[in-house]
Amino acid sequence: MAEETGDRSADAEANRQTYKSVMRFSSEVGVPFAMALTMFFTNLVLANHWIIAVVAGVITYLFVFFVVKAFFSH
Numbered sequence: 555m556a557e558e559t560g561d562r563s564a565d566a567e568a569n570r571q572t573y574k575s576v577m578r579f580s581s582e583v584g585v586p587f588a589m590a591l592t593m594f595f596t597n598l599v600l601a602n603h604w605i606i607a608v609v610a611g612v613i614t615y616l617f618v619f620f621v622v623k624a625f626f627s628h
Contacts, residue, residue, distance in 0.1 A: 581622045590615035 593614040597607035
């Protein structure tokens with residue numbers, strides 16, 4: 555019985571570590587990259603020059619990265 559309790563707490567700790575890692579990656583890379591990619595393709599569809607689309611994507615990535623870090627960090 556005591557052995558199962560130790561295993562459960564180890565599993566809970568492993569799950570917590572996995573959750574924190576996934577949330578950190580998604581907030582630092584996933585969300586800003588998805589928004590930047592969206593802005594890039596939106597500018598291409600609007601027939602803007604590809605350089606403007608790249609610049610808009612980079613600016614969007616940086617803006618979303620700092621907003622996520624400022625407001626959604628635990």
